[in-house]
Amino acid sequence: MTTQTTLSDWLPNIEARRGPTYLAIAQALAEDIRSGNLSPGTRMPTHRELAYQLGVTVGTVSRSYAEATRLGLIDGEVGRGTFVRRRPSRDMGEIARDPAGPNGVNLGLNYPPMSQAETDAFSETLAAMAGDRSLGQLLEYTAHCGSARHRHAGARWLKTLGVPGDPERTVVTSGAQNGMLITFTALTEPGETVLVDKLTFPGMVALANLLNLRLTPVEFDEHGPLPEALERAAVETGARAYYTMPTIHNPTNVVIPLRRRREIAEIAKRRDLVIVEDDIYRFLAPDAPETLASLAPDNTIFVASAAKQLAPGLRIGAIDTPQRHLPRIEAAMRTSTWMATPAMAEVLARWVEDGTAEHLGEIKRAEMIERQRIAKRALTGFDYHTHPASMHVWLRLPEAWRGRDPVAAAAHRGVTISAGEVFAAGAGAGRRHIRISVGNPKDRHSLERGLSVVAATLTELPFADPAIV
Numbered sequence: 001m002t003t004q005t006t007l008s009d010w011l012p013n014i015e016a017r018r019g020p021t022y023l024a025i026a027q028a029l030a031e032d033i034r035s036g037n038l039s040p041g042t043r044m045p046t047h048r049e050l051a052y053q054l055g056v057t058v059g060t061v062s063r064s065y066a067e068a069t070r071l072g073l074i075d076g077e078v079g080r081g082t083f084v085r086r087r088p089s090r091d092m093g094e095i096a097r098d099p100a101g102p103n104g105v106n107l108g109l110n111y112p113p114m115s116q117a118e119t120d121a122f123s124e125t126l127a128a129m130a131g132d133r134s135l136g137q138l139l140e141y142t143a144h145c146g147s148a149r150h151r152h153a154g155a156r157w158l159k160t161l162g163v164p165g166d167p168e169r170t171v172v173t174s175g176a177q178n179g180m181l182i183t184f185t186a187l188t189e190p191g192e193t194v195l196v197d198k199l200t201f202p203g204m205v206a207l208a209n210l211l212n213l214r215l216t217p218v219e220f221d222e223h224g225p226l227p228e229a230l231e232r233a234a235v236e237t238g239a240r241a242y243y244t245m246p247t248i249h250n251p252t253n254v255v256i257p258l259r260r261r262r263e264i265a266e267i268a269k270r271r272d273l274v275i276v277e278d279d280i281y282r283f284l285a286p287d288a289p290e291t292l293a294s295l296a297p298d299n300t301i302f303v304a305s306a307a308k309q310l311a312p313g314l315r316i317g318a319i320d321t322p323q324r325h326l327p328r329i330e331a332a333m334r335t336s337t338w339m340a341t342p343a344m345a346e347v348l349a350r351w352v353e354d355g356t357a358e359h360l361g362e363i364k365r366a367e368m369i370e371r372q373r374i375a376k377r378a379l380t381g382f383d384y385h386t387h388p389a390s391m392h393v394w395l396r397l398p399e400a401w402r403g404r405d406p407v408a409a410a411a412h413r414g415v416t417i418s419a420g421e422v423f424a425a426g427a428g429a430g431r432r433h434i435r436i437s438v439g440n441p442k443d444r445h446s447l448e449r450g451l452s453v454v455a456a457t458l459t460e461l462p463f464a465d466p467a468i469v
């Protein structure tokens with residue numbers, strides 16, 4: 001995207017809007033950004049210019065810009081001007097990188113810690129595959145759900161994650177997001193309601209936007225979704241599907257206890273609800289209670305991915321599905337990517353067969369345990385919820401902090417964190433929290449540095465905008 005630094009002659013039409021003028025300006029700004037009238041990087045008029053053009057006070061424009069900054073629409077620096085914010089790049093290579101500057105640390109992304117072990121295993125396996133006379137088979141079109149060999153290996157892998165593991169129920173996917181996409185494409189119609197936890201994985205929210213699904217948030221406590229709230233929501237909305245992450249929930253880190261899992265499984269059976277069980281962090285919690293897929297196998301689609309356990313770039317995963325959904329899932333797979341890449345499915349198959357998959361997962365788990373210890377030391381005195389091997393920390397903000405303010409303050413010091421509200425499925429959730437990803441920094445030293453910046457930032461009081469009186 002090109003850098004646009006031209007002075008914008010933006011002039012919002014606020015006459016027809018109700019409510020305070022400063023909010024009307026912020027709303028008009030939001031709409032113009034959404035519609036593309038204002039592109040990222042555009043320089044906004046100064047407070048004084050816009051106030052003059054609109055015939056309002058400079059203070060009103062300052063308040064509207066402050067509101068727009070709070071909403072993440074614009075940002076600016078004293079002396080440089082105010083600009084329409086650039087959307088974070090969706091490119092993995094871009095977002096995985098640490099922010100610019102000598103102290104830049106990205107604690108905003110649940111990217112798994114990587115070591116030489118993955119590269120060595122990959123290199124060895126590719127070399128072995130290169131010498132294999134049947135290599136050419138991997139260049140053919142294959143069955144949409146994966147070749148028999150790859151479905152077999154996928155089922156074997158799913159078994160290590162607490163799923164009965166049946167090749168006939170296994171579909172090889174291009175990672176969890178693709179698994180979710182084909183599942184919801186197969187299960188739902190546009191406009192339909194899907195139940196989700198009130199704080200949920202943003203990839204699910206994006207998927208709902210893409211497929212035109214309505215999300216209904218389900219009330220959630222320290223043990224996960226409230227069974228009575230889940231059942232009520234299912235009855236009231238008539239939803240046929242519920243998406244959740246029972247083991248090391250993203251972002252809250254909750255591991256749903258067995259008793260509640262049983263209750264959820266019973267509700268699913270009673271209400272003929274399909275649970276989409278996204279358990280991609282389960283390898284980090286080998287002692288986690290039984291999967292919903294084993295408690296309610298006819299009502300659960302289990303989503304697994306190699307992204308966190310092995311390497312995100314493999315783009316490979318698997319789902320376990322009741323056979324009645326297979327025809328539609330197969331059709332969705334055909335339409336989305338025809339089939340997962342056989343060469344990567346072969347890498348996974350070999351790693352499952354020779355124990356590399358479990359070994360690499362174990363290395364990551366050990367690293368995460370160390371990193372969580374570092375987090376515990378760095379965040380002493382803060383109120384947070386975590387799991388001993390989780391890739392993130394869910395931290396409750398000190399009283400003075402709210403919403404995206406800590407994200408902006410930490411970014412100012414070169415550290416990226418995620419605002420809790422990014423995970424909200426319903427209005428208002430997550431505003432009192434941030435998610436700190438501890439797996440992404442390239443080493444423990446960077447993690448320590450990033451965490452100390454976050455701790456120092458939150459210990460101070462937020463900077464109040466002097467323009468607001």
Ligand SMILES: Cc1ncc(COP(=O)(O)O)c(C=O)c1O
Nearest residue numbers: 110175176177201250278305307
């Ligand atoms: C809960 C959850 N599900 C799915 C994904 C996406 O996984 P994949 O990279 O396999 O598409 C993520 C990635 O962060 C995640 O946190």
